Amino acid sequence: MPDLTIPAGTRTLVLNMGPQHPSTHGVLRLILELDGETVVRATPDIGYLHTGIEKSCEDKTYHQAITLTDRIDYLCPLTNNLCYVLAVEKLLGLEVPPRAQFLRVLLNELTRIASHLVWLGTHAIDLGAMSVFLYCFREREEILKIFELASGQRMMTSYFRVGGLALEPPSPFLPRIREFLKIFPDRIEEYEELLTRNRIWIGRTKGVGLLSAEDGLDLGATGPTLRASGVDWDLRRDNPYSSYEKFSFQVPVRHEGDVYARYLLRIAEMRESIKICEQAIAGLPEGPIRANAPGVVMPEREKMKTEMEALIYHFKIVTEGFRVPPGEVYQAVESPRGEMGYYVVSDGTSHPYRVKVRSPSFANLQALPKMAEGRLVADLVACIGSIDIVLGEIDR
Amino acid sequence: MIPPEVTRMPDTTALAEFDREAVVDGKFDRGELTLVIRPERIVAVSEFLKAQRGYRFLSDVTAVDWYPSEPRFEVVYHLYCHDRKDRLRLKARLSGELPEIASVVGVWGAADWYEREVFDLFGIRFRGHPHLRRILMPEDWQGHPLRKDYPVTGYR
Numbered sequence: 001m002p003d004l005t006i007p008a009g010t011r012t013l014v015l016n017m018g019p020q021h022p023s024t025h026g027v028l029r030l031i032l033e034l035d036g037e038t039v040v041r042a043t044p045d046i047g048y049l050h051t052g053i054e055k056s057c058e059d060k061t062y063h064q065a066i067t068l069t070d071r072i073d074y075l076c077p078l079t080n081n082l083c084y085v086l087a088v089e090k091l092l093g094l095e096v097p098p099r100a101q102f103l104r105v106l107l108n109e110l111t112r113i114a115s116h117l118v119w120l121g122t123h124a125i126d127l128g129a130m131s132v133f134l135y136c137f138r139e140r141e142e143i144l145k146i147f148e149l150a151s152g153q154r155m156m157t158s159y160f161r162v163g164g165l166a167l168e169p170p171s172p173f174l175p176r177i178r179e180f181l182k183i184f185p186d187r188i189e190e191y192e193e194l195l196t197r198n199r200i201w202i203g204r205t206k207g208v209g210l211l212s213a214e215d216g217l218d219l220g221a222t223g224p225t226l227r228a229s230g231v232d233w234d235l236r237r238d239n240p241y242s243s244y245e246k247f248s249f250q251v252p253v254r255h256e257g258d259v260y261a262r263y264l265l266r267i268a269e270m271r272e273s274i275k276i277c278e279q280a281i282a283g284l285p286e287g288p289i290r291a292n293a294p295g296v297v298m299p300e301r302e303k304m305k306t307e308m309e310a311l312i313y314h315f316k317i318v319t320e321g322f323r324v325p326p327g328e329v330y331q332a333v334e335s336p337r338g339e340m341g342y343y344v345v346s347d348g349t350s351h352p353y354r355v356k357v358r359s360p361s362f363a364n365l366q367a368l369p370k371m372a373e374g375r376l377v378a379d380l381v382a383c384i385g386s387i388d389i390v391l392g393e394i395d396r
Numbered sequence: 397m398i399p400p401e402v403t404r405m406p407d408t409t410a411l412a413e414f415d416r417e418a419v420v421d422g423k424f425d426r427g428e429l430t431l432v433i434r435p436e437r438i439v440a441v442s443e444f445l446k447a448q449r450g451y452r453f454l455s456d457v458t459a460v461d462w463y464p465s466e467p468r469f470e471v472v473y474h475l476y477c478h479d480r481k482d483r484l485r486l487k488a489r490l491s492g493e494l495p496e497i498a499s500v501v502g503v504w505g506a507a508d509w510y511e512r513e514v515f516d517l518f519g520i521r522f523r524g525h526p527h528l529r530r531i532l533m534p535e536d537w538q539g540h541p542l543r544k545d546y547p548v549t550g551y552r
Contacts, residue, residue, distance in 0.1 A: 047532040054517075055541055059548045090426055217452055220506025231478075238481045327425055330474050330485065332455070343472065345460055358456040358474070366509050395532060 012040055019048045023126045023381045026391030028365075030380070037376050042369045046362075049395035057355035061321030062088050062162060065352060069342075070156040072357055073393040075115040078107050078147070079335040081160040084355075086241055087331035087342040088162045091324050094293055098285040100164040101243040106280035107150070107159070108242075108333075109273040110177070113184070114143040115336035115388075116266045120191060123263070123385035127204045132194050139187050142180050149173050162322075163297035164290035174281055181277055188270055195263070205260040209371035209383035212257060219370065220363030223338025225387050228265045229257035235334040242333075246283070247276050259386040266388075296322045321350030330358075337361050337388055359393040398422045405429055407449060407484055414444050428485060435471075435488040435497045442473075442486075442503040451475035451484060454500070457510035459518045463544040468492030469520055473500070490520065499525040517542040 013034045019027040027048035033041040053072055057065040069084040070077035082104055089096060096104075121136035144154040150169040151159035159166050195201045216226045226233065234251040236244045252268035254261040290297045298317055299310035316322075326348040332341040338360030345354040364387045371383040402408055402422035407429065411419055418441050421432035433441050445451040455474040462468055467489040475484045488497055499522035500507045511522040512531040519540035522528055530537065539546055 047530075047534070050532040052541060055546075055548060093426070215505075218505040220454060220504070220510075233478055328430070328485075329426055329428060330456075330483065332483075339455060341455060341474070343456065343458060343474070354460045356456070356458040356472075358458075362509065362513075363506055366506060 011035060017380075019045075024384060025122060025389055028384070028389065028391055028394075032377070032380070034377065037378075039372050039375055039377060039380055042372045042380065044365055044368060046365070046391070046394050049391045051396065053396045054355050054357060057352055059351065061350050062324060062352060063317065063321060065355065066161065067156070067158045069357075070158055071392065072359065072396055073335065073337075073340075073361075073390050074155060075118050075390055076111045076336050077155060077157050078104075078111045078159060079333060079340060081158060082108055082242065083331055083333045083335075083340050083342045084344075085160045085162050086333065087329050087344040088324065088352075090329045090331055091327055091344060091346050092162070092293075092296060093325075094163055094291050094296065096164055096242075096291055097288045098243065099287045100289045100291075102280050102284050103165060103169065103289065104160060104242050105244060105247065106177070106277055106284075107147070109276045109280070110143050110146060112273050112336045113270050114140050116270050117143075119266065119336075119385075119388040120263075123382075123388075124195065124201075126381050126385045127201065129195065129198070129201065132191055135187070135190060135194075139180075139184060146173070146176055146180065149176060161290070161297070163293050164288070168289050174284075177277065178281060181274055181281075184274060185271070188267060192267060196267075202260065204378075204382055205258065205263060205386075207258050207260075208375065208379045209259045209262075209386055210257050211367055211371050215370050216257075216367060219367040221338070221367045221387075222360050222363065223334065223336070224262055224265050224269065225338065225364050225367065227252065228254045228261040230255040235332055235339060239332065241331070247279050249276050259382045262386045323348060323350050324352075332358070335360055337390065337393075338364060357393075357396055359396065361387070361389040361391075362394045365389055365394060399424070402429070402431070407431070407445070410449055411441065411444070414448070415440065428483065430485040430487060432487045432489065435490055438486070438488050439498045439500060439503065442500045445475060445484070445486075446503055449484075450477040450479045452478060454504035454506045454510070455483075457500075457507055457514060459514045459520055459542075461518060461542065461544045463492070466491060469495045469518065471497055471514065471520060494521075495519070496521040496523055498523045499528075501525055516540070519543065 015032045015034055018024040018029040029045040031043040053068050069080040072080050117136040117140040121133035124132035147157050148154045151157040211229050213229045213231050216229045232253045249272045252265050254265050294313050299313050303310035304314050324346040326346050328345040330343045332339050341358030343356040344352055347353040372380045401424045418437045419431050423430045453476040455476050458472050460470045469490040471488045473486040514520050515528050516530040516532050
């Protein structure tokens, strides 16, 4: 329990913000010590959404655990899937076919756009700009339909598998993405018209929630939160995974370190994501979508009906899973919120011995008191929105 | 005995020059370097790695429970160096009875919540942490869920 005792004679007031509060983006409780409307101290209290996902992973086979990773961050399930399967593939020493890698990149960048759209809509609604939300969710819906086309699910996709993808995407998949990429740049213009030069928006965000690069690095902040403070660090470029090294894109960096800078930066990131998606479609290689690793990768349905070995492998993978050689890996990917890392320890059995999720929001939220203390309560709402937290991922 | 491919790594040689006793074991596996540090040296080693080897960023602190073997716990630190774009994993092995290690909050501020999480879920105490208390589980919770002797389902 945080120390809430206040010495006699002080003029501050303790206010509980949340856990049920619309602008905390989930069940985040903030214990605020206020002097008038100024925040003297902000203490985040988390854990309301803790579901023991890491513990549950230890009880599942490597394949089953994929479905749990979706649920960690419900705004970027595919990024979580990717990070987890990359970690397991690294443990197995498995090479994934280029087509699967490109499709993974394509879907991940669409996820980034979808996640940024939810952030933009909710952030704007927090600060009183209602209509942006409606526009953002219009486009997000289209992306979710694309996910549904590929995986059969809008949100909890579980589409990536160890060694490749679950299924070859159906034929309308690529045309539909092309269609979306054609209209989307204009839509970004539309959001920007509503906000970028809007005097109220600028008044609410410029110079608010300042975070210096030193503080950001010290407190473990990553992703757009850190890049808006002038640290040029993006794992897609610096430690490429899943063939990101074959794509050319810019990493937007800003130096102001305020809420407005984080807004501009995420808008710029969406534009870069469009470029990556276009390159992924243009250069999409032909070939298989699953690695040739019998015993790890599920055999094709047709083969299961005609070949004895395929049937045996299918039975073994479903009933007991596959064994992973002992060892440990830490795999990090750039999620829409920052460094998402999976630390997977194997003891040689078919169940992970330990799965630790390094979630970006957990660390980013640590920087919130630094941004908000000494500012008004209304600015605190802008700060929370600007670090784009997802409580599912903080509490796990 | 530290494997020769580990002793050749620049991080290991630099650490050996700084403190010959600090590293007790190591591993270079799947492209990732792991150094096992004597637990009582963790703060000094962290300060050295941050100041001299450029590991300015602490990605993560976590733990692994090897119950019932001894030493039971491994505290795991993941560091990142922006200049070399490189990662390093530090480990400290702790016994199952009263597991305790010094806190690295003074070196990287991010360790604050990471260490609270490890304390909450594993029951490892961090000496010198400014306010070590539960972070994810309720304050009145009994036990530490990520320990291997804590059941996944049913009653404790």
